Amino acid sequence: MSDNNEAPPPIPPDDDEDEFGVIKKFCYVNRKAPYGTVYALESLEMVLIAAAFDQDVSVVFMDDGVYQIKSDQAPEAAGMKNFSKTYRALEGYDVEKLYVSKESMEERGLTTDDFLVDVEVLDAAALSALLAEQEVVITS
Amino acid sequence: MAYEINGETYEADEEGYITDIGSWSEGLAGLIAEDEKIEMTDEHWEVVNFLREYYDEYQIAPAVRVLTKAVGKKFGKEKGNNKYLYSLFPYGPAKQACKIAGLPKPTGCI
Amino acid sequence: MSKLHTVNKSPFDRNSFDTCLTHAEDGSAVLLIEDGVYAAVAGGQTAARITEASARLKVYVLGPDLAARGMADDRVCAGVSVVDYGGFVDLAAEHDAVHSWL
Numbered sequence: 001m002s003d004n005n006e007a008p009p010p011i012p013p014d015d016d017e018d019e020f021g022v023i024k025k026f027c028y029v030n031r032k033a034p035y036g037t038v039y040a041l042e043s044l045e046m047v048l049i050a051a052a053f054d055q056d057v058s059v060v061f062m063d064d065g066v067y068q069i070k071s072d073q074a075p076e077a078a079g080m081k082n083f084s085k086t087y088r089a090l091e092g093y094d095v096e097k098l099y100v101s102k103e104s105m106e107e108r109g110l111t112t113d114d115f116l117v118d119v120e121v122l123d124a125a126a127l128s129a130l131l132a133e134q135e136v137v138i139t140s
Numbered sequence: 141m142a143y144e145i146n147g148e149t150y151e152a153d154e155e156g157y158i159t160d161i162g163s164w165s166e167g168l169a170g171l172i173a174e175d176e177k178i179e180m181t182d183e184h185w186e187v188v189n190f191l192r193e194y195y196d197e198y199q200i201a202p203a204v205r206v207l208t209k210a211v212g213k214k215f216g217k218e219k220g221n222n223k224y225l226y227s228l229f230p231y232g233p234a235k236q237a238c239k240i241a242g243l244p245k246p247t248g249c250i
Numbered sequence: 251m252s253k254l255h256t257v258n259k260s261p262f263d264r265n266s267f268d269t270c271l272t273h274a275e276d277g278s279a280v281l282l283i284e285d286g287v288y289a290a291v292a293g294g295q296t297a298a299r300i301t302e303a304s305a306r307l308k309v310y311v312l313g314p315d316l317a318a319r320g321m322a323d324d325r326v327c328a329g330v331s332v333v334d335y336g337g338f339v340d341l342a343a344e345h346d347a348v349h350s351w352l
Contacts, residue, residue, distance in 0.1 A: 033260050033285045033288065035284070035285065035318060035319065036259070036263075063262060064260050064263050064288070067260075067288065067319060070319060070321070071320055073318060073319060073320040074317050074318055074320070075318035075319075077314055077317065078315065084320070107262065107294055108294040108295070109291050109294030110293075114320075
């Protein structure tokens with residue numbers, strides 16, 4: 001509960017670009033299908049937190065991770081939360097660098113039309129180059 | 141903790157966020173607002189309803205910065221700023237408005 | 251003895267799908283559930299193995315688990331039958347034994 005005996009906190013400025021000072025290149029690499037384990041959901045939460053702290057965030061979907069952004073997911077009937085909708089919120093968090101492994105996508109019979117967000121498709125060499133320039137990489 | 145309306149109990153966590161988003165109603169929102177010492181006006185409802193729509197679409201409660209930007213986009217620049225939103229919800233629009241809207245605490249909220 | 255095999259892991263993540271197909275006796279049934287349903291999607295690397303398997307096994311996939319993952323029924327390989335929860339129960343009842351590949 002808010003402690004209303006004290007005066008409300010000061011209103012933060014709208015322009016908080018410099019609020020957190022150090023900005024690092026964070027890259028979250030997703031390799032697991034969305035519902036079999038909790039990794040996909042946990043990774044997405046980490047992405048949102050890093051974005052809320054104004055970090056420079058990239059998200060990679062490779063191996064079974066490409067299934068995380070498959071369109072038309074409907075897990076509600078199976079009693080699970082449809083967090084695939086949350087990937088569409090990333091744009092509002094200024095997380096716009098989303099990449100998909102070309103090989104992983106093709107091995108699974110998927111095309112870019114299958115994804116619920118706009119992604120850039122990278123082959124293995126391009127993906128390696130992307131990973132090489134990151135400062136913090138978390139693969140799950 | 142818990143809220144009570146007409147003998148009906150609604151579970152909430154220790155900070156007052158209801159645990160079952162499905163149990164939300166305008167009546168419950170009014171009660172939570174009362175607890176937060178907030179008198180709900182049309183402007184308050186506008187933000188609360190916006191948050192519920194946002195949650196329905198994205199399945200998360202937005203961070204303050206994201207909420208501010210999205211409110212500005214939908215209702216205009218004069219509402220899409222901290223000054224306006226904090227005037228409605230002095231202890232933080234994300235925290236208080238989300239609580240009243242029956243949403244979980246925003247991800248990335250410190 | 252008739253047997254129903256169930257596979258619930260992605261064929262790209264674990265080899266339980268492959269191992270199941272290797273050991274499933276001719277004429278038995280294989281039901282893909284949970285992340286196992288990805289094996290049934292056409293156009294990918296598992297399609298050839300599914301086609302090969304469906305010649306000697308009865309291959310099924312659980313529709314609700316496909317739908318949960320955004321895969322429409324028409325994405326499923328030829329030779330694979332989509333079943334609902336009732337169909338799952340029927341399969342379990344029809345066979346003498348169930349072998350779960352977890």
